[in-house]
Amino acid sequence: MRRFLIHTAILAGIAAIGAVLVVWLGLFNVSARSGHLPGVSWVLHTTFRNAVELRAPPADAVPDLSDPDLVALGARHYDGACRVCHAGPDEGRTATMLSMLPAPPPIKEAVADWEPQHLFWIVKHGVKMSGMPAWPTRTRDDDVWPVVAFLTRVPEMTLAEYEELVAPPELPADAAGADVAYCASCHGADGRGRGNAQVPRLDILGEAYIAASLTAYRTGARQNGIMHHAASTLDATGDARLARFYGAQQPSPASDPQSDSEPGGKRDHITLGRDLAMGSAASADVPACSACHGPWPDRLSALFPRLAGQPEPYLLRQLELWRDGERGGTSRAHLMHQAAKDLTDGELRALAAYYASLKPGEAR
Known part of the structure; x- marks a missing residue:
């Protein structure tokens, strides 16, 4: 046994010395042109597949x-x-x-x-x-x-x-160059989101809020991989240029308000959302959303975004992120963490339905 251990130690030492020489003398050819040794590609690919299957979430999480x-x-x-x-x-x-x-x-x-x-x-x-x-x-x-x-x-x-x-929309003559073209692929040249309920309407948000949001995305203060990639292509000048362009777009309703045309169950849902937004709901733990976000005719703060007219799925997801502590943003983000932390799933859905039912800029 002792002899075996000595031989094993000697072999391990030789292997270690060989590894050091390969690293320090550059004996291993790292050229992509040289390719892998036989069998290495199979080992790497098999390891990759097994590692993914082991660590991926369960199918019911999709x-x-x-x-x-x-x-x-x-x-x-x-x-x-x-x-x-x-x-x-x-x-x-x-x-x-x-x-x-x-x-x-x-x-x-x-x-x-x-x-x-x-x-x-x-x-x-x-x-x-x-x-x-x-x-x-x-x-x-x-x-x-x-x-x-x-x-x-x-x-x-x-x-x-x-x-x-993926085709971008046609840009107006006053578009601010390639930056607008990239953003318009999702948000539209007019900022209305091209009818996609998964993205916010920029024509509603305002110049100061858009600029602050782009900065938050680029610095990581607000987490979103899609927007982090988009904002990383900009600098402060680009932020200001884009914010100025989209902030100048005039809000226009994508459709007529739904509160009077929806069936009874949906209408009741919107009514609950209005009561929550106005602070007249039974829950004392939910502050009045209208204090910061309207609906009102004039914006109370440049860093308080209008919500009236934003798509319901987008609003619901943002409210969920605020409540769960997963969203950041401008310097006022801490206010939303406090406001949303006690909201129930039903209250989140009601608020999203109410604000989505309004025309942009509506004051009621």
Whole structure:
């Protein structure tokens, strides 16, 4: 036994010396052109697949991914952040893509044989030594799912359908250059969100609030991977230019208010939301939302966003984030943490339904 241990120690020492020499003398060829030794690619890929399947969330944690607005939001982020490596569906890859090691697979191949929960883990956490980055922010999962929703549609999508989905709108003559073009792909050139209920209407928010929000996204004070990527392409000058452009857009109703036309159950829901917003509901733990957010004819503070006319799904998700302590923002963020912390699920839905039922800028 003693002899065995001595021989083992000697072999381990030789191995350690060899490893040190490989590292310090640069004996291992790191060139992407040289490729891997036989069997290394299989080991790495098998390890990757098993690691994802072990750590991905359970299948029952996958939300409903069928909303076309969710798919469109994910597609537009993919187009700006991911297409450069994986290309569009059925789109040829560039020579630079193909020269990487490993080469990023075309997107249809990349999503094949993965379930939505696996795609979520890959998009959120990335893959070491592959060039696949982690999601830009850490604390939220909900902003990853739109990309997953898009990826689940990719196998049946043609390049023409993809191009139509991500095509930017026509810009007006007074648009502030390429920055507006990028933002308009989701928010529209007029700031009205292109009918997508998953994104906020910028024409309602105001110049100062938009500028402060862009800064919060870029610095990480407000977590959202999609917006963190978008804001990282800007500086303070770009923030001001975009805020000025969208802040100058005149709010206009996307549709007529719904409070008088909805069926009884929905109308009652909106009525409860109005009572909560005005501070006349039975719950003493819920402050009056109208004190800061209206509806009122004139904005009380440049950092208090108008809510009237924002899409209901977007409002509901933001209220959930405030209540759960997962949202940051401007210097007034601490006020919302206190205001939302005692709201129930039903109260959140009622408030979102009420404010969504109003016309932008409505004072009632």
